Amino acid sequence: MESSLELTTSLSGTSLPPLRSRIFKIIVIGDSGVGKTCLTYRFCAGKFPDKTEATIGVDFREKVIDIDGEKIKVQLWDTAGQERFRKSMVQHYYRNVHAVVFVYDVTNGASFRSLPAWIEECRQHSLGQEVPRILVGNKCDLRDAVQVGTDVAQKFADSHSMPLFETSAKNPNDNDHVEAIFMTVAHKLKSQKPLVLSQPPGADSTVPVRKREEEEERGPWGCSC
Amino acid sequence: MAALQCLDSCGVAGRHNTATKTTAEKWKRHIVRQLKHRDRSQKIMFQDVILSYIKLLERSHQRTLITQGIFGSVARHAVTKSSKDSLTALISQDEATVRDLRKTSGELAYQVVELQQAIRIKDSVLEEQHARMCEVQRHLGAVEAEFVGLQARVEEVREGNRVLKREYDALLLRHHSMDETYRQEKVRGSELLEDMIQRKRLAAVNMNSKNEKRVRAREANLQRELETAAKKKVNIDIGFGSMPSTDTPSTKGEVAEKLEKQHGRLFRSASATSPRILDSIKELFEKRRRGNSLCSLEEDLYAPVGICLAARVPSKALHILDAHELGINAVRFSSSSNLLATGGTDRVIKLWDVSAGKLNNRGSLDGSNEGITSIEFDPTGTRILAASYDKSALFWRLDDCAPKFTLTGHSRKVTAAKFKCSLRQVVTGSADRTVKVWDLHRAACIQTIEVLSYCSDVVCSEYFIISGHYDRKIRFWDSRAASCTQEVPLQGKVTSLDICPDHRQLLSCSRDECLQVVDLRMSNSRRSFRADGFKCGCDSTKAIFSPDGNYLAAGSADGAVYIWNVNSGDLETCLPGKHSSSINAVSWSVSGEYVVSVDKSRRAVLWSDI
Numbered sequence: 165m166e167s168s169l170e171l172t173t174s175l176s177g178t179s180l181p182p183l184r185s186r187i188f189k190i191i192v193i194g195d196s197g198v199g200k201t202c203l204t205y206r207f208c209a210g211k212f213p214d215k216t217e218a219t220i221g222v223d224f225r226e227k228v229i230d231i232d233g234e235k236i237k238v239q240l241w242d243t244a245g246q247e248r249f250r251k252s253m254v255q256h257y258y259r260n261v262h263a264v265v266f267v268y269d270v271t272n273g274a275s276f277r278s279l280p281a282w283i284e285e286c287r288q289h290s291l292g293q294e295v296p297r298i299l300v301g302n303k304c305d306l307r308d309a310v311q312v313g314t315d316v317a318q319k320f321a322d323s324h325s326m327p328l329f330e331t332s333a334k335n336p337n338d339n340d341h342v343e344a345i346f347m348t349v350a351h352k353l354k355s356q357k358p359l360v361l362s363q364p365p366g367a368d369s370t371v372p373v374r375k376r377e378e379e380e381e382r383g384p385w386g387c388s389c
Numbered sequence: 390m391a392a393l394q395c396l397d398s399c400g401v402a403g404r405h406n407t408a409t410k411t412t413a414e415k416w417k418r419h420i421v422r423q424l425k426h427r428d429r430s431q432k433i434m435f436q437d438v439i440l441s442y443i444k445l446l447e448r449s450h451q452r453t454l455i456t457q458g459i460f461g462s463v464a465r466h467a468v469t470k471s472s473k474d475s476l477t478a479l480i481s482q483d484e485a486t487v488r489d490l491r492k493t494s495g496e497l498a499y500q501v502v503e504l505q506q507a508i509r510i511k512d513s514v515l516e517e518q519h520a521r522m523c524e525v526q527r528h529l530g531a532v533e534a535e536f537v538g539l540q541a542r543v544e545e546v547r548e549g550n551r552v553l554k555r556e557y558d559a560l561l562l563r564h565h566s567m568d569e570t571y572r573q574e575k576v577r578g579s580e581l582l583e584d585m586i587q588r589k590r591l592a593a594v595n596m597n598s599k600n601e602k603r604v605r606a607r608e609a610n611l612q613r614e615l616e617t618a619a620k621k622k623v624n625i626d627i628g629f630g631s632m633p634s635t636d637t638p639s640t641k642g643e644v645a646e647k648l649e650k651q652h653g654r655l656f657r658s659a660s661a662t663s664p665r666i667l668d669s670i671k672e673l674f675e676k677r678r679r680g681n682s683l684c685s686l687e688e689d690l691y692a693p694v695g696i697c698l699a700a701r702v703p704s705k706a707l708h709i710l711d712a713h714e715l716g717i718n719a720v721r722f723s724s725s726s727n728l729l730a731t732g733g734t735d736r737v738i739k740l741w742d743v744s745a746g747k748l749n750n751r752g753s754l755d756g757s758n759e760g761i762t763s764i765e766f767d768p769t770g771t772r773i774l775a776a777s778y779d780k781s782a783l784f785w786r787l788d789d790c791a792p793k794f795t796l797t798g799h800s801r802k803v804t805a806a807k808f809k810c811s812l813r814q815v816v817t818g819s820a821d822r823t824v825k826v827w828d829l830h831r832a833a834c835i836q837t838i839e840v841l842s843y844c845s846d847v848v849c850s851e852y853f854i855i856s857g858h859y860d861r862k863i864r865f866w867d868s869r870a871a872s873c874t875q876e877v878p879l880q881g882k883v884t885s886l887d888i889c890p891d892h893r894q895l896l897s898c899s900r901d902e903c904l905q906v907v908d909l910r911m912s913n914s915r916r917s918f919r920a921d922g923f924k925c926g927c928d929s930t931k932a933i934f935s936p937d938g939n940y941l942a943a944g945s946a947d948g949a950v951y952i953w954n955v956n957s958g959d960l961e962t963c964l965p966g967k968h969s970s971s972i973n974a975v976s977w978s979v980s981g982e983y984v985v986s987v988d989k990s991r992r993a994v995l996w997s998d999i
Contacts, residue, residue, distance in 0.1 A: 187603055220582065221589025224596055239600070241593075252586060256593035260600060 185228065187237045188353050190346070191257050193282050194267035195275040196245030199302040202333035203267060204242040206342045212334045219244045221253055229347065231354050238350055258289035263296045263349045268317075270301040270330060271309040276317065283324060296352045297326045300345060305332035700935035700981035702952055703996035706967045707746040707983075710993055712739060717987035718929065719763045722978040723770035729976070730754075731987055732761025732775055740787070743983055748995055754785045756792035762929065763805045763846075767812055774815060776803035782817045784829065794832040798825060804929065805847045809868075816868075818847035818856055826854075826868065838871050840864060845929060846886040848895070850909070855895060857883030859928070863897055863907070877907060877915075885931040889938040894955075896941060898932035900925050904941055906955060918953045920960045926971030926989070936979045944972020950986050950996065967994045 192200045196218060205213045208225040223242040228235055243257055244250040250257075266282055269275040279299070286297070299321045301312060314330060321328035329345045713733035720731045729741040729748065738754040738761055759778030766773055773785045782803050784794040796806075801820035809816055814835075815827045820843050826836035842860035849855075853874065854866045859882045865875040881901030888895055888909075895907040902925050904918040924946040932943035940961060941953040948968030954961045970990040977984050984996040 186607070187600055189600055221586050222593050224592070239596070241596075249582075249586065253590040253593055256590060256597055259597045260604075 185235045185237050186354075187239055188262045188350060189239050189241065189260060190263045190265060190349060191241040191243055191261050192265045192267060193243050193257070193285075194245060195269070195272070195278050198245065198267045198269040198272065198275045199333050200245060200267050201242050203300065203302055203331075203342060204240045206333040207346050208240065212336075218246055218249060220249045222250075222257065229350055231347075231350055234354070236350060236354065238346060240346075254285070255289065258286070258291060261291065261295065262353050263298070264291065265298050265300055265345075265349065266326070267300045267302055268312065270304050270312045270317075271306050273311040276301075276312040276320075279320065294356070296349060296356075297324070298345065298349060299324075299326045299328045301328065301330040303332055303334070304330045305335040700937045700940055700977060701998045702940065702961055703950075703964065703984045704962065704998045705996065706964070706994050707997050708748050708995040709967055710748060711991050712741075712748070712987070712993040713737070713991045715760070716973065716989040716991055717993060718973050719761055719775070719931070720974045720976045720985050720987045720993070721764040721766055722976050722983070722985070723766040724768050724979050725770040727978070728766075728770060729978075729985055730764050730766065730773060731985075731993060732764045733987075733991065734760035735991075736760060736777075738764060738773065738775055738785075743978070743995065746995070746997065748985075748993065752790065754790050754792070756783050756785070756795065757781075759802075762803065763931075765807055767808050774806045774808060776806040776817060778802045780819070782806035782815065782827070784815070794829065796825075796827050796832065796834070798834045798837075799823065804845050807847060807849050809849045810851045816847055816849050816854055818844035820844070824854060824856055824866065836868075836871060838866055840866075845883050846931075848886045848888045850888060850892050855886060855888070857886045857897055859883070861899070863895070879903075879905060881925075882928060884925055884927070884929055887931075887933045889934045890936055891938055894934070894938065896932055896934055898925060898930055898943055900928070904932050904943060904953065906941070916955075916958060918958065918960075920951050920953070920963070922947060922949065922963070923951045926973065929973065930971075931974040933975055933977060935977050936981050940977075942975045942977060942984060944968070944975050944986050944988070946971040948972060948988065950975060950984065950994075964996060968992055 192204055194200055201216045201219055201223065202213055204223075204225045205211075205216075208227045219242055221244055225240040225242060227238050227240075229238055230236075241257060241261075264286060266279055268279055283297075299317070301314075301317055304310070314328075317330070318328050327348070329341075329348075331341045331345060333342060712731050713735050715734035717731050717733040719733075720729065722729050727743045728751070729743055730738050731741065732738045736755070736757045736759060738757075740751040740753065741748040742751045743749075754773065754775075757775065757777040757779060758781075761775050761777055763776045764773060765775075771787050773787065774782060775785075776782050780797065780799045780802060782796040783792040784796065785792050796815065796817065799817065799819035799821050803817050803819045805818040807816050808814070809826070813829050815829060816824060817827065818824050818840075822840055822842060822844065824838040824840050824844055824847055825834050826838075827833065828835045838854070840856050840858065841864075842858035842862070844856045844858055846857045847854060849868070852868060854868050856864050856866065858864065861879045861881060861883065863877040863879065863883060863886065864873050865877075866872065867874050877897075879897065879899045879901070880903065881899035883897055883899050885898045886895060887897075893909055895909055897905045897907070899905070902919060902923055906916045906918070908914040918941055922945065923943070926944065926946035930944065932941060934941060934955075935952075939955055941955060942950060944950050947965070948970060949963050949965035950968075950972065951963050952961045953959065968986065968988045968990075969992070970988045972986050972988045975984060975986045982997060985993060986996065987993045
């Protein structure tokens with residue numbers, strides 16, 4: 165894990181010294197044990213980790229990808245699923261985040277049913293609708309133990325206008341698939357407008373900020389021109 | 390002999406008493422001896438009598454025998470001769486006697502047999518009992534053996550128990566120590582976890598700030614490139630158009646300011662004649678604002694968020710309501726124009742949303758123990774500072790209704806609390822004749838200035854603090870040296886001060902029913918504003934500049950809002966009839982669109998021109 169991070173960071177450091185590459189912060193959230201760590205590790209290191217332990221706080225994984233000739237650094241925030249390991253740092257997860265990946269375990273109905281809670285958490289941290297979200301059902305190699313049907317998941321994803329992917333971080337044949345999921349996100353982010361910080365740094369309160377943005381749209385000066 | 394018997398019986402009785410047996414025996418022998426002795430001594434006395442009696446007895450006996458012999462021979466002769474029947478009678482008598490005796494002996498023999506039988510029976514019973522006894526004894530022996538065995542076993546088990554108990558105790562001890570270790574380890578584990586989470590949080594913060602720096606650096610880079618590209622362009626409009634997304638906080642802002650300075654207050658007329666220029670300028674402002682929203686909170690330097698192009702003189706009341714439970718002392722618009730805060734004697738600050746010509750309550754901020762005397766928003770509109778009668782100033786973030794800081798240290802009511810240009814610092818004025826400077830990061834007082842008189846209001850500029858006093862003077866203080874640099878005398882108690890958004894003019898309101906505008910560059914130049922009917926309602930009546938600095942507004946004791954034009958010096962308008970009591974404060978929204986006035990009888994009125 166460490167080595168892969170170092171590898172990717174050093175890669176980015178050497179390839180683009182002056183005009184630094186764009187960076188996409190993507191957070192991966194979901195219940196504990198759904199395979200967030202495996203998924204991100206799979207994407208960044210290309211293989212399934214031998215053994216993982218509960219993530220504490222957050223782990224960062226970075227990978228430089230090439231989209232249409234532009235080198236882009238994808239910074240994955242592998243967040244802790246257990247409440248006690250994440251409670252004090254949730255606000256940092258959502259700060260200036262560019263995309264959100266919701267993960268559930270297809271063999272665990274509870275992890276699917278708690279998705280609304282995760283979406284609600286996103287909403288509470290006032291993520292705008294412009295922030296892309298995707299839904300990933302993990303562990304679909306365990307065909308016999310599937311508890312969450314694709315149709316149910318698809319319906320849910322549709323109702324929250326998110327694309328759904330079912331994949332397995334473990335299945336060696338799915339390597340391209342995991343990569344494709346994150347590449348999709350990256351493409352989507354790249355096709356968006358050039359990124360500006362969505363929040364003023366240091367502003368913990370979000371309500372007035374949003375108000376101000378609305379006001380800017382309306383034009384506060386009141387001139388009738 | 391009787392005594393002997395008695396002794397015997399005594400002996401029998403004594404025999405029961407085993408304890409006294411030996412003594413009784415002794416006594417017996419003694420008594421026997423005594424008795425024998427007596428017997429002997431007494432017998433001697435009668436020995437002769439007895440002997441003679443015995444002789445006599447023998448002699449008489451012989452005589453009877455002789456006589457019997459004589460008679461016997463006679464009788465025998467008589468029998469043989471005469472009475473054969475008496476013989477038969479004797480024989481029959483003897484026979485009867487023999488029969489009787491035989492019968493008796495038979496009976497006795499029978500009894501003997503019976504008794505022998507009884508003896509046999511008894512013998513057998515005895516034997517049986519003996520056998521039984523043997524058996525019981527044997528049994529007893531076995532039981533005793535068993536008892537001994539069991540006792541041995543009991544001992545053995547007891548010993549075993551003792552060993553076990555010792556082992557148990559040892560185990561218990563070990564368990565306790567293990568338990569203790571476990572608890573310690575658990576605590577350590579949770580500490581480690583906490584530490585780990587802390588580190589992770591720091592890492593996350595670092596990562597975020599790194600990302601932000603990166604983005605900003607990138608933006609700066611892009612901006613530089615765009616600037617170099619823009620320099621080549623001649624047409625301004627196209628130049629603006631070619632910058633769809635980048636923020637140009639510094640340069641564009643300066644340009645805008647320059648433009649504004651040059652054009653002064655011509656923008657209103659400009660809006661009618663050349664909308665295109667105005668559009669582009671508006672765009673500039675918007676960009677500038679966006680730029681500020683990006684970085685202003687991080688930088689400590691004050692950056693005005695919005696500059697009003699033209700304040701609009703209100704003409705009618707849009708909304709009248711009783712906003713508080715008690716009189717309202719302070720009102721202030723935030724820089725975002727549609728957020729309003731009012732503070733009253735009822736100790737709460739209420740937040741209002743101005744939309745659709747109405748004031749909608751958005752919540753309230755508690756924490757003050759007494760009435761609120763003044764309110765100020767910081768330029769970002771996210772934080773509120775209030776002064777209170779409870780000798781403190783309070784500081785809130787808008788997302789939290791409990792105060793973040795309470796600045797305590799004044800000894801009398803705090804009349805005013807203002808942000809310094811550096812947002813880290815706050816200045817408060819108090820009735821205790823001091824002005825204090827506070828550091829918000831440390832929530833501590835960093836400077837106290839003795840201001841000689843009851844301070845009714847205070848305003849700050851970049852390097853100086855201006856305070857208004859009940860001794861009819863406005864004083865200027867160098868905030869670095871804490872010395873009074875200048876005094877401006879007035880004709881009445883100063884009730885409030887306000888500084889023009891461009892920091893060039895100072896407005897004061899005093900109890901001589903007069904508003905004064907002092908030019909801060911040439912403090913000698915002063916202008917007075919009065920109006921017929923305008924009367925200062927109390928010692929803290931607040932007068933203000935409009936956000937463009939063109940107008941002055943103040944509420945009067947008669948419940949009318951008076952608005953003067955700064956340039957012409959004339960009364961622009963008077964808005965009477967909506968308040969029924971003395972107006973305490975007014976506030977003009979930064980957009981210039983709205984004015985809100987609040988009065989002593991808890992009423993708030995929203996004014997506008999449309």
